[in-house]
Amino acid sequence: MVSKELLGRAAESFGFEVDTLVFLSNSCNEVYRFSKNNQLYILRLSEKPPAYVKKIKAEVDWVSYLVQRGVRASLPIQTSDQQFVAVYREQDQCYIATAFRMASGRFFDKNNLQLWGPPIFNKWGETMGIMHLLTKSYTAADAAAQRDDWGTWNMDNPYLQQGRYHILLEKLKSLENTIASLPKDTQSYGLIHNDFHPYNFHIDNDDITVFDFDDSIYGWFALDIAIATTHAVWWGSPAEDRKSKNDFAKRFLDEFLTGYFKHNDLDTYWVKQIPMFMDYRNLCSYFWWLNSWDGDERRLSEFQQTAITQAINLIQSGQRFDGCDIQL
Template sequence: MENAIRDIFEQKDIMRIAASRYEINPDELTYIGGFQNFVYEYQRSGELYILRITPGMHRTAEQVRAELDWIIYLTGNGISASGPILSEDGNWTEVIETPEMCFIAACFDKAHGNRIGYPECLNDNATYEELGRITGKMHVLAKRYDNPDASVRRHDWNLNYYLQNIDILPPSHHHVRETYYSITETIHKFPKDREAYGLIHGDMGFGNFHVSDQGKITLFDFDEAQYSWFVEDIAIQLYYLVYVYGGEEGRDHREEQALRFMDHFMKGYSRENTLEPYWLKQIPVFLKLRELIVYIGAYRNFDGDESFSSSDNQWFKDWISESRERLEHNEPIVNVW
């Protein structure tokens, strides 16, 4: 979270105001993190719930409402996902105004099951196949989804917050900027037919779903939902399974991981949806797009040190160095197509 937003959030006591709108005792809220939102967990009648507060600088109230409409549609059509909860006044969202910006609060059921972390997720072929199935089903539903309120709509892929704010990067990143223009120019040329383009989850990494003991996946955190090509939903999942491998030996590990993930993922995906081979061959382009977005996000609280020497996370420092080199050379993190 940007430091300026955090300062406003704390000074205006936004968490307590949001809690009151949902009749939550603020002392019972536990902060559990959030990259672009403030996310809390609480318990009521033995069940766990999530309170999420979104800065208006990142999302408009209409965009958050569109996200919730999408989730309600999916859960009503057989997708297991963390659903929204009405506020005390019967609203899906509560908007809290301040002179500087607004904040949008929403509550959700907490997803059942458990998160699979690293390194366990790197060898979970059964989950890859189930991810493929639920992704394929979601894409089929996206083809039929029409929000009746045109004013409540999620953004298109090119309006991603970090793509819109590439100037977060230091001036020295002129080669990365050149790659940004090259990637976006290429993607803008892709056709947007209904079989390939629609509303996607947009961030289906292993941190954004839980898995039950029976292997059932429950999705959550649709905050990055956007209109894009369905193949981007696949590329994003793959990216977070290969970017952990760095160094000289990393390339071979990334290729093996990519081939294995895609084999099991597509077995599940093809049971629900069909994607033309042309689109699978575009995965390297969308892998570059995801790396660019993640890379820009790493600089949002940049303090002037491009080596991030003050960080005690060696993996992060190695990744950001290797990521910059790939982006400057316009190369995907892995290419097995």
């Protein structure tokens, strides 16, 4: 947790009262809610090296571009000196602060028909379709400050080079090799959200507002669609068995792509790649746990150990992950 002094500096930068701060989460970033002039905002504090400031400036530039052209997204706000980021140092660490208008509405709820179902899936796809259409004509304001391109994992953890974990790693490398060989052009590849899942948008009546663009990269549009679908299956499938998840994935994509194609075209070749990208996203989830793992299996939760065993069994039997075994 950052110090009260640093939070006070952030409050001064963005012009709000520090006692309005409410802590929300601390995973990749430290996130707070605050109020200013009867409006709610989000403060995000990222512990990153100073060179990363350019990446965050590129992020907020793209979000601003999208909002200006009609996308419902959490708009970044400026500091008192008209900057979109504020940089602080504390105990030899660099913290980059950004602030955004808080999205109206609520998170999804798969047990509430107003917050989960075909109309939401359609609107979700429509929003992504608009974003992909707009990214085709987007040029970064600063050529030296751009988001990264998709790349392979730098996996040098020795504990993943042996035993059953090696099976996961080899499957990841195989999928990465397939993805790296795919063509790139402006009709299939551009700046994407890269994490547009159900906990990164709010639902307000018939609209959704997307936020949390800090994973945005230059990547394939089909990958962005696959990420949304994968997370929809994880958290929104009506049942946990394989058949239910595969059936749900197909129904979800039928609605999602109907909304998507209202605004952006995607060649059939790329639509057919979505299940492969879903498989890749599923596999990546294990390395979020394991990338910095110290080899002590006692440090893995029972859920993680069970999930790893199930994943290895699927890989060894030549099957895709649940939800990915669909034809498009």
